[in-house]
Amino acid sequence: xxHQLSWKVGGQQGEGIESTGEIFSMAMNRLGxxxxxYRHFSSRIKGGHTxxxxxxxxxxxxxIADDLDILVAFDQETIDVNYKELTETGIILADSKFxxxxxxxxxxxxxAVPFTEVAAELGTSLMKNMVAIGATAALLNLExxxxxxxxxxxxxxxxxEVVQKNMEAIARGHELMNELLGERVGEWALxxxxxxxxxxxxxxxxxxxxxxxxxxxFMAAYPITPASEIMEYLIKxxxxxxxxxxxxxxxxxxxxxxxGANFGGVRSFTASAGPxxxxxxxxxxxxxxxxxxxxxxxxxxxxxxxGLPTKQEQSDLMAxxxxxxxxxxxxxxxxxxxxxxxxxxIQAFNIAEELQLPVILVTDLQLSLGKQSVEPFxxxxxxxxxxxxxxxxxxxxxxxxxxxxxxxxxxxxxxxVLPGTLNGIHHVTGVEHDETGKPSEATxxxxxxxxxxxxxxxxxKFDNPVYSNAPHEDADILLVGFNSTRxxxxxVQERLNAQGMKVNHAHIRLIHPFPSTEVAPLVAKAKxxxxxxxxxxxxxxxxxxxxxxxxxKIETITKYNGTPFLPGELENRVKELTR
Amino acid sequence: MATFxxxxxxxxxxxxxxxxxxxxxxxxxRAAANVGIEPNELAVISGIGCSGRISGYINSYxxxxxxGRALPIAQGLKxxxxxxxxxASGGDGDGFAIGMGHTIHAIRRNIDVTYVVMDNQIxxxxxxxxxxxxxxxxxxxxxxxxxxEPSLKPLEVALTSGATxxxxxxxxxxxxxxxxxxxxxxxxxxxxxxxxSPCVTYNKVNTYDWFKENLTKLADIEGYDNxxxxxxxxxxxxxxxxxxxxxxxxxETTSYQEKVPGYSELPLTDIDIxxxxxxxxxxVKEFM
Ligand SMILES: Cc1ncc(C[n+]2csc(CCOP(=O)(O)OP(=O)(O)O)c2C)c(N)n1
Ligand code: SF4
Ligand SMILES: [Mg+2]
Numbered sequence: 001x002x003h004q005l006s007w008k009v010g011g012q013q014g015e016g017i018e019s020t021g022e023i024f025s026m027a028m029n030r031l032g033x034x035x036x037x038y039r040h041f042s043s044r045i046k047g048g049h050t051x052x053x054x055x056x057x058x059x060x061x062x063x064i065a066d067d068l069d070i071l072v073a074f075d076q077e078t079i080d081v082n083y084k085e086l087t088e089t090g091i092i093l094a095d096s097k098f099x100x101x102x103x104x105x106x107x108x109x110x111x112a113v114p115f116t117e118v119a120a121e122l123g124t125s126l127m128k129n130m131v132a133i134g135a136t137a138a139l140l141n142l143e144x145x146x147x148x149x150x151x152x153x154x155x156x157x158x159x160x161e162v163v164q165k166n167m168e169a170i171a172r173g174h175e176l177m178n179e180l181l182g183e184r185v186g187e188w189a190l191x192x193x194x195x196x197x198x199x200x201x202x203x204x205x206x207x208x209x210x211x212x213x214x215x216x217x218f219m220a221a222y223p224i225t226p227a228s229e230i231m232e233y234l235i236k237x238x239x240x241x242x243x244x245x246x247x248x249x250x251x252x253x254x255x256x257x258x259x260g261a262n263f264g265g266v267r268s269f270t271a272s273a274g275p276x277x278x279x280x281x282x283x284x285x286x287x288x289x290x291x292x293x294x295x296x297x298x299x300x301x302x303x304x305x306x307g308l309p310t311k312q313e314q315s316d317l318m319a320x321x322x323x324x325x326x327x328x329x330x331x332x333x334x335x336x337x338x339x340x341x342x343x344x345x346i347q348a349f350n351i352a353e354e355l356q357l358p359v360i361l362v363t364d365l366q367l368s369l370g371k372q373s374v375e376p377f378x379x380x381x382x383x384x385x386x387x388x389x390x391x392x393x394x395x396x397x398x399x400x401x402x403x404x405x406x407x408x409x410x411x412x413x414x415x416x417v418l419p420g421t422l423n424g425i426h427h428v429t430g431v432e433h434d435e436t437g438k439p440s441e442a443t444x445x446x447x448x449x450x451x452x453x454x455x456x457x458x459x460x461k462f463d464n465p466v467y468s469n470a471p472h473e474d475a476d477i478l479l480v481g482f483n484s485t486r487x488x489x490x491x492v493q494e495r496l497n498a499q500g501m502k503v504n505h506a507h508i509r510l511i512h513p514f515p516s517t518e519v520a521p522l523v524a525k526a527k528x529x530x531x532x533x534x535x536x537x538x539x540x541x542x543x544x545x546x547x548x549x550x551x552x553k554i555e556t557i558t559k560y561n562g563t564p565f566l567p568g569e570l571e572n573r574v575k576e577l578t579r
Numbered sequence: 580m581a582t583f584x585x586x587x588x589x590x591x592x593x594x595x596x597x598x599x600x601x602x603x604x605x606x607x608x609r610a611a612a613n614v615g616i617e618p619n620e621l622a623v624i625s626g627i628g629c630s631g632r633i634s635g636y637i638n639s640y641x642x643x644x645x646x647g648r649a650l651p652i653a654q655g656l657k658x659x660x661x662x663x664x665x666x667a668s669g670g671d672g673d674g675f676a677i678g679m680g681h682t683i684h685a686i687r688r689n690i691d692v693t694y695v696v697m698d699n700q701i702x703x704x705x706x707x708x709x710x711x712x713x714x715x716x717x718x719x720x721x722x723x724x725x726x727x728e729p730s731l732k733p734l735e736v737a738l739t740s741g742a743t744x745x746x747x748x749x750x751x752x753x754x755x756x757x758x759x760x761x762x763x764x765x766x767x768x769x770x771x772x773x774x775x776s777p778c779v780t781y782n783k784v785n786t787y788d789w790f791k792e793n794l795t796k797l798a799d800i801e802g803y804d805n806x807x808x809x810x811x812x813x814x815x816x817x818x819x820x821x822x823x824x825x826x827x828x829x830x831e832t833t834s835y836q837e838k839v840p841g842y843s844e845l846p847l848t849d850i851d852i853x854x855x856x857x858x859x860x861x862x863v864k865e866f867m
């Protein structure tokens with residue numbers, strides 16, 4: 001019996017690989033298993049190798065597995081590209097349609113199953129994915145019924161007959177595989193799960209749901225991988241809450257429209273990836289200078305330029321921190337789990353309004369598109385803080401003097417009045433301005449307003465800016481990361497500690513302003529600090545050096561080939577560095 | 580009820596004496612008073628340029644943004660609060676060079692915003708370079724041998740982009756201009772108003788006298804029907820864009836806001852944003 005199953009389905013893009021993985025994982029999720037799914041895909045719609053690797057186990061899983069138990073192949077390329085990941089007991093199921101060939105050095109048995117042929121017999125070759133799911137069910141010794149409610153949900157709209165046909169395809173795949181397996185039926189059975197229902201979602205779902213729960217009612221965005229799901233979710237859901245999404249002409253319009261709506265008093269935001277972030281830089285500066293709240297989600301992908309649009313990377317940090325010309329206070333938040341993605345999004349809106357500045361919520365492709373099982377979020381933990389909004393009873397000022405929208409207060413945060421309010425008239429400008437928003441280049445005023453804007457950061461409330469698991473007072477190594485590397489680092493920490501090393505782990509959740517107070521002691525407790533990041537230059541390591549020093553002990557493990565860190569390779573690289 | 584004086588503030592404009600923008604400012608103030616709104620019910624969103632300063636000279640909510648982006652800011656604001664009257668304004672460089680993409684898409688989108696362009700065929704603030712509105716051959720600091728590119732034709736662009744309201748005014752004719760802006764504010768949808776607003780410092784060709792000589796009032800053209808897009812296009816082309824009045828108005832097409840499914844009739848700013856536990860649980864269940 002297996003305690004963890006690693007299953008991968010692959011083929012040509014546009015062939016239904018997506019739905020094969022989706023149906024299999026939904027069923028496993030509903031049985032109470034924990035899943036982590038990661039898609040490999042290309043920036044084209046039809047053709048090109050794609051695969052979906054799903055790690056399933058009865059206990060929590062936060063990382064993609066190193067290896068593979070079952071490979072389901074719809075073309076030869078899938079076998080050639082992926083067979084090396086198979087374990088000693090791994091197995092290949094391949095569609096007999098393409099006359100699959102087993103690579104010479106592959107130890108895994110290859111079963112050619114007539115996926116397409118059987119599906120065609122049942123009416124349409126489109127159902128080949130269901131036949132493959134049935135074959136998988138045989139390997140895992142699952143009852144076909146476990147797929148019933150998923151098939152109902154997905155095909156119910158198309159009528160009872162379609163549901164029936166799909167269930168039949170599963171049954172046929174199951175039978176066929178049983179015959180092929182003979183004695184080996186059930187060899188890949190998984191340890192039972194707890195049967196509890198959990199959410200199964202991608203990071204973009206968590207962010208989008210977070211934005212909705214935070215009370216966003218307007219989003220302006222321009223489509224881009226891997227951010228579009230956020231906008232698409234809100235397009236579906238906002239009408240129910242009276243709100244709207246505008247697909248703009250570009251990201252400059254998206255960011256400035258969101259600023260306009262925030263000026264109006266509605267929580268609004270935009271979401272994009274690196275190329276969009278580059279276009280938004282001037283707008284982010286405008287938000288900082290005019291002290292209008294703005295939330296920007298940056299789902300990092302491979303850069304620069306169009307780079308690797310469908311691949312994992314974490315290389316936008318410096319752009320986020322320093323991309324805007326001039327100097328403005330801003331906040332950059334980096335969630336690393338689904339739960340954090342949800343609650344941090346809500347915090348991003350709170351902070352943007354409380355401190356009246358731009359907040360960038362950064363994720364990466366692996367976190368944004370990786371699909372995971374999550375315990376339902378706790379409604380009671382949703383907290384909304386809107387800061388100093390003044391709504392009524394404003395006294396009329398003498399001689400049409402403007403409301404002091406940029407009043408030089410002690411904490412730097414000025415009262416905010418929304419357009420439309422009686423006696424609240426004021427001017428907002430990206431030009432340096434006085435307390436009432438009138439342009440002013442006076443040296444004294446410049447200093448006052450600059451100081452005021454930056455003073456706001458001291459009022460920042462952000463719980464647990466660093467997630468840490470640091471059991472050792474005198475650690476050999478402190479592993480540091482941000483965003484989606486969390487699971488792989490946790491896994492490696494566990495393995496190395498079990499091998500007798502003393503390894504601590506810190507995951508940075510607040511990139512800017514950098515949580516030096518929390519990070520410095522962790523650095524001090526370690527002989528060596530290794531920053532793990534998906535980029536070339538070691539951006540997080542550099543940010544750490546700028547803020548907490550440690551130049552003599554901070555080293556990096558970087559990876560920029562477009563693929564996420566797997567625990568096994570990370571473990572080896574950490575060992576190489578400590579040898 | 581507010582009068583145009585209520586829309587004046589205490590800031591002294593830093594425009595050159597004689598700049599056309601003074602009259603545009605006055606026309607906006609008069610139009611606002613004429614349509615019966617209060618200063619706190621108006622927001623003027625402007626771009627960057629000499630013209631962009633206008634939001635700071637009107638007693639209303641004002642947002643002086645970044646170069647070329649007045650329109651997206653204005654549209655975002657209007658989406659947030661549909662009860663506000665939102666006027667966007669800026670120069671010809673702001674709206675037809677750096678911001679041209681937004682101009683065309685704002686026209687197509689048809690959100691209920693009034694857009695007033697102060698068209699002086701030059702870059703004023705940066706001290707006299709060519710603009711997309713400068714005529715071929717026009718000599719400026721950046722085109723010492725005369726502009727090579729032909730001038731952009733904003734009225735034709737607007738008409739072919741599906742505009743529901745297109746007008747053109749001349750800053751000295753405050754009466755007509757006020758009426759155009761009033762009509763623009765009252766129009767349900769995006770209204771595009773191009774205004775010849777001479778730059779007395781850097782444009783010595785397109786002067787007040789030049790415009791007086793060359794402009795034709797549509798009101799003087801017999802049988803002109805501004806609900807006929809084809810006639811509007813032909814007339815504008817025949818007169819090389821040198822006409823004033825309401826060039827085209829479509830009173831039937833509804834604005835963007837009316838078409839967005841589910842979009843609240845109350846301003847979004849008035850909706851309680853806290854999600855109910857019931858709604859939340861339903862959304863969560865969809866992922867299970
Ligand atoms: C992104 C950006 N590029 C360039 C500028 C410099 N700039 C300011 S105003 C302007 C053009 C002004 O011309 P126009 O929009 O016609 O306004 P006018 O001054 O004529 O009223 C330029 C190029 C800027 N502020 N921002
Ligand atoms: S430079 Fe021209 S546009 Fe600018 S204020 Fe002077 S006259 Fe007006
Ligand atoms: Mg100009």
